[in-house]
Amino acid sequence: MNGVPPRDAPERSPRHATSLFILNTGDGKGKSTAAFGMVLRALARNWRVAVVQFVKSGEWRTGEEAMCRKLGVDWWSTGDGFTWDSENIDETQAIARAGWEHARSTIGAGEHELVVLDEVTYPIAWGWITLEDVVRTIRERPPIVNVVATGRDAPSDLVELADTATEMVNLHHAFDAGIGARRGIDY
């Protein structure tokens, strides 16, 4: 910005996409939070919304889960907690794979206008689900299904596929200053 408010409207875009694939990646905050902001917006339009969480535990009663369930979101928590809490890494893998099977069938069914794949980049990075399968599922989705994917270090194939890819960059973070995660803000 140059200190002068814009006076010219931007050019109108020539076409409307049927649906979009949105990717939020990077090391900073706001990837999942922005996805939940999109959920709020979608619900306001009476869209059917599904969320699949790949890492956060279903045992965690997060604020977003409670609120989304209350608002009618189809919510699937696939993780059984962060991996460092897992006593059986094979079981964790199996649960992540089951979550992906659920996500793939949810997208394919075409019964939701918005499907959120929260933290899906991690099971990809860990080799638990294949990037090829995720890319194919999103590319070949029914036209009405918008998809939002979140997580650090998104593979370039996923970035290329996205209609909008945003990197959240940490300018600085409360955790760096010794401030713990806070209920209502971070979860």
Added chain:
Amino acid sequence: MNGVPPRDAPERSPRHATSLFILNTGDGKGKSTAAFGMVLRALARNWRVAVVQFVKSGEWRTGEEAMCRKLGVDWWSTGDGFTWDSENIDETQAIARAGWEHARSTIGAGEHELVVLDEVTYPIAWGWITLEDVVRTIRERPPIVNVVATGRDAPSDLVELADTATEMVNLHHAFDAGIGARRGIDY
């Protein structure tokens, strides 16, 4: 990520902040959307939430506004539309200033656990409200009031003040490919 799931828990943080100031800036998508994700999380905790919008018009019936009002958010739309639609720039300035007066008194009253200053960087950049006043109001806020501010090109004083400052960077954007803003996704 190196392809190996982490097995060690991160160190616990030693203290809890009373409240936080979160800043979402940068040219990419997700700044306001992440703020509305935080609103969803705050509502789940039964926090009282206020939103002041500095640029988007109160005449726009956005999805987030409809949903937030329905969920009990105190919503103030200060803008009278984007500046290029304004027939009277002085009136636009006056409305932005009135919005800031409202925001300052809302923060100072200490009756909301979360106050969102959506797109507040623009009236600062245009010289309509002073950075010093915004910084002082946030720094001297009542201890219970968490503040989230959004907008491009946040001044460094605001970045420094933030407990968490995130830059949303556009990796690529649907608008670049000629896809227009879509109801339910972008508004």
